Amino acid sequence: MCWSELPDVLLEEVYSKLTYKQRYYCSMVCRHWYDLFYSSKVWEHFVLGERTLTRRRMRPYRNSYMYTLSQYKAKMCLDRVGEFFKKITIKPISDYYNLYAFMTVLSAFLEFYEEYPMPLLHGFHFNFGCENRGFSGITVHGTGGKILEELKRLLGNMKNLEELTLNQLLLDKKEAPGLLESVLENCAETLKVLEIVNCTKGSYPMFYAGMFMSLQKLIISPQHLSSDVIAMLASTSLTDIHIVQDRHTDGVAPINSQTWFEVKQMSPRLQVRLEARGGTREEILFQPRAPVTSIVYDSPYLKMTPDAVMMITDHYRKTLRLYAQKGLPRTHGSRSFHERCDGLVLMLVRQCPELRVLIIRERISSMTLLLVASQAKKLQKLYVRQNAVLKKTDWPKTLEWSDEYYADLKKKSQSYELLQKEISRCMGYPWKLLTDKEFEKLKI
Known part of the structure; x- marks a missing residue:
């Protein structure tokens, strides 16, 4: 069997494994492959990486190139295939301008149409690149300012999300309020999976996590938990809590054992996973008397x-x-x-x-x-x-x-x-x- 005889199902699977540039080149082979380029299965998962939708430009006063986001490419991509997106993942990006520019284009795209232009979108995963490597070593930055404002605007424009990830924002405590308010307005009854790891630099209980009525799985770092938050979560339909820590997680005290005892009485189906990942050298923060069913070490140093x-x-x-x-x-x-x-x-x-x-x-x-x-x-x-x-x-x-x-x-x-x-x-x-x-x- 040659390539021209492959069924569409296999070709769509091949397309989904290719980079966006490779998909474009394949679409120029023949009319049939051009039609497959616009198949909904090919564009189910959109991933924004370091050089996605960028163009090369010469650095001023330097004999080197830089890659900046092409707003024309971003607009064309969203206009042509944006309606097929089921999940959008933003990987850690070191160029904050490119990140801000893409979020601006995506927010404008969602606001422009009277009818919601992404009816299939059910997952948004945002991972902020808080680490920058330089001559002096690794520098850790938290988000905030314009990027935080644009992120709130973007979350406010998304509807009917079932999965949401907000990782490594490292906000100051005064910037954290209001982060999930817009999500609560549009996705209070649809959100099923929520991941919030290291949204703030210090201890900050995330009470909004207990207000999503359909939430089934919560992945959260220990500084966002408190006895009151745990009690709120026990009164929902939540069945899985993953308490995750990495090298950016600040040290906090565990939830007291009496709270966990009461939670087990209120929600006997609740299961807890304790996980250490991301190259941390700190031991897992054990929660006394919690209904822990899984313990995972995903750090090579432990x-x-x-x-x-x-x-x-x-x-x-x-x-x-x-x-x-x-x-x-x-x-x-x-x-x-x-x-x-x-x-x-x-x-x-x-x-x-x-x-x-x-x-x-x-x-x-x-x-x-x-x-x-x-x-x-x-x-x-x-x-x-x-x-x-x-x-x-x-x-x-x-x-x-x-x-x-x-x-x-x-x-x-x-x-x-x-x-x-x-x-x-x-x-x-x-x-x-x-x-x-x-x-x-x-x-x-």
Whole structure:
């Protein structure tokens, strides 16, 4: 089968994987490909990157080029295919002028027509580029001023959103009021997923998050929570709260345990995920007695520590279902048994009987994996890097183990093939160790 014989469904899928410039070049091949260029499926997700819709210009007084947003390209893009957008994502952009110019064009486009020009739009994801790299190092900027005004104007023009993301704005406390007011007016009954991470530099409770009647999932940083906010959220239809922290999150105190106890009584279906991401070196801020079902480490600098495991087993023993370390580590992994995480992993599995998914990236022995697979009765998924597995039998024999059982453990710990075969038998499905590339692609 040649390209001219491919069905439209496959061609639309190919188009959606191409850059915007490549799509334009493909549309010039033939009339059929030109028609596919304007297919609604091709333009479902619009992503604004560093050089999207820009043109190259010579810098004045410098022998170099700069890329500035072409308002003509932006207007043409919105006029031709803007009605097909279902989701708009704005990635972190270092050139704040280009960001401001695009938001201005998009706001004007939404205001120009009497009828709403983007009836399919249900998702808007705004990630502010707060970090700039220069000769003096990394400089962190918060938004505000004209960009904040234009963002509020843009949010006020969007209707019937179901997903909204506002990340890394790092506003001053005096600038934060009114940020979500316009969204509340147009999307109070439709918004289902809200993500607000580091909207302010310090502690600032986001009470507006509890006013969206259809909200099902909230991703929020700990400085935007308080006892009153948690109580408001418990009275809504919310079922998932992800408390996320990164290297820009300011240190705050956790919500008191009495509040979480009352929340569990008011909303028994509520589930909480604690997550550290974005290269932070700070331990997760644990919420005492919260209904935590998932704990995710998505920072390469964090390791499993005795204090963290003790907190988990003390507060989330009956609720924890997922423990994950995503990505590859950037910390030293000792080969010594007493400095590795083997004992902590086994303690976590024994003390948390409801654990369903376990993802470990640190160095661990093959014998520990055999013990985990045999003792975790409800464990359904186990993911481990092959490069992190040591073929060692450093566990001493206990009184509970017979000589035959201990000899069998030692034998199966010396071979990856026997290890995978035994864990497959315990898990009930074909199980294997993952390469680093496979481990990095894991999605939770």
